[in-house]
Amino acid sequence: MIPKILLMNSGERIIAGLAELTDSEGKAICLVARCPYILAMMPTGDVSPDGNPAQFNVNFTKWIPYSSDDQFKIPYSSVTAIGEVDPGILEVYLEKFGDKLNDNDAVSTSDSSDSVEESGLSDSGDRGEGGEP
Numbered sequence: 001m002i003p004k005i006l007l008m009n010s011g012e013r014i015i016a017g018l019a020e021l022t023d024s025e026g027k028a029i030c031l032v033a034r035c036p037y038i039l040a041m042m043p044t045g046d047v048s049p050d051g052n053p054a055q056f057n058v059n060f061t062k063w064i065p066y067s068s069d070d071q072f073k074i075p076y077s078s079v080t081a082i083g084e085v086d087p088g089i090l091e092v093y094l095e096k097f098g099d100k101l102n103d104n105d106a107v108s109t110s111d112s113s114d115s116v117e118e119s120g121l122s123d124s125g126d127r128g129e130g131g132e133p
Contacts, residue, residue, distance in 0.1 A: 001034045001101055003090055006074075007081040013039045014063055015085060015093055017101040021073060031074040035097045036063035039089070058089055060096065070100055 001017025008014060016036035021029045037060040044055045064072065085093065094101070 001032075003085050003093055003101065005039070005083045005085050006031075006033070006036075006079050007083075009078055009080055012063075015039055015060070015089065016063075018082070028076075030076060031079065032071060033063075033074055034071045035100050036072060037061060037093070037097070038063055058092065060093070 001019050003015060004018040006014045006016065006018070014033070014036050016033035019032045019034075021032050023029055040059045040061060041056040042059055044057055046055050
């Protein structure tokens with residue numbers, strides 16, 4: 001699954017491996033997010049000459065902390081925007097959660113006629129894939 005940033009209608013900024021769930025005819029049903037974490041920027045304490053924070057740390061907080069699941073189906077109507085992940089944030093995310101993200105056996109659906117497709121959500125990075133939803 002390809003990590004993306006999702007801006008949710010609720011205002012949450014989530015990083016997650018993202019794919020589309022499709023029916024047996026290839027029609028997109030919803031998004032599938034694996035290892036979703038809320039991103040929060042925290043000032044480090046350093047202040048620039050203009051009085052604003054000079055640097056930030058990025059914190060990852062489990063999106064739905066009371067669930068043991070690491071994969072969630074998200075309706076398209078809940079998402080405002082989907083974007084590429086900043087390379088620095090992506091590196092840290094993959095360090096922490098890359099093993100879970102790449103576990104292809106863990107991708108599951110509740111209906112055997114549904115399948116997960118990544119083709120519409122691939123990134124334009126150096127992995128040779130392109131396109132956006």
